[in-house]
Amino acid sequence: MLKRSGLVMGWLIGAACAGGLSTMSTQDTMRDWGTALKFFYVRGYGSGPEFPRALADIGEIPGVTLSTKDEWGAELTYRRTDLDHYQLISRGPNGELGDSDDIIYSNGLFYEPDKVYSERPIRSDS
Numbered sequence: 001m002l003k004r005s006g007l008v009m010g011w012l013i014g015a016a017c018a019g020g021l022s023t024m025s026t027q028d029t030m031r032d033w034g035t036a037l038k039f040f041y042v043r044g045y046g047s048g049p050e051f052p053r054a055l056a057d058i059g060e061i062p063g064v065t066l067s068t069k070d071e072w073g074a075e076l077t078y079r080r081t082d083l084d085h086y087q088l089i090s091r092g093p094n095g096e097l098g099d100s101d102d103i104i105y106s107n108g109l110f111y112e113p114d115k116v117y118s119e120r121p122i123r124s125d126s
Contacts, residue, residue: 022071023103026090029067030076030105033088036061038108041084050083070103081106081120098122 037051040058044050052058055068055078068076070090077089077097085107092101098121102113 022093026070026072026103027105027110029070030088030090030103030110032064032066033076034105034108036064036066037086037088051080051086053080054078077122079120087116087120 033055036058039061040052041049045052045057055076070076070092072091072093072095074091074095077087077091079087079089081087088105089097090103091097092099092103094101098117100113104111104113104116106116
């Protein structure tokens with residue numbers, strides 16, 4: 001019995017670590033996007049500093065490949081909340097947008113989803 005419970009514990013610890021690695025990898029991807037967004041912000045659309053309306057507006061970056069997906073395979077959601085603020089959102093492990101397991105990166109910092117969504121809810125057409 002002890003051997004079997006050790007195997008179960010090992011599986012549970014492994015599963016927890018794998019989820020943590022996916023979260024860390026997604027955060028790394030989001031930080032990379034943050035760097036690209038900062039570079040875009042400086043030049044904007046030519047009329048002054050501003051963040052892009054969509055991630056695709058950043059265009060090609062020589063020598064850099066940025067993934068638009070998180071580690072769970074879902075597309076990252078980008079929201080420009082005003083000219084100098086953005087949110088980059090991963091749907092998190094459950095794949096649903098707008099709940100407490102989402103990962104939210106905004107202007108270089110990670111934020112708690114519940115606080116962000118209480119201030120700026122996700123619309124159903126997002």
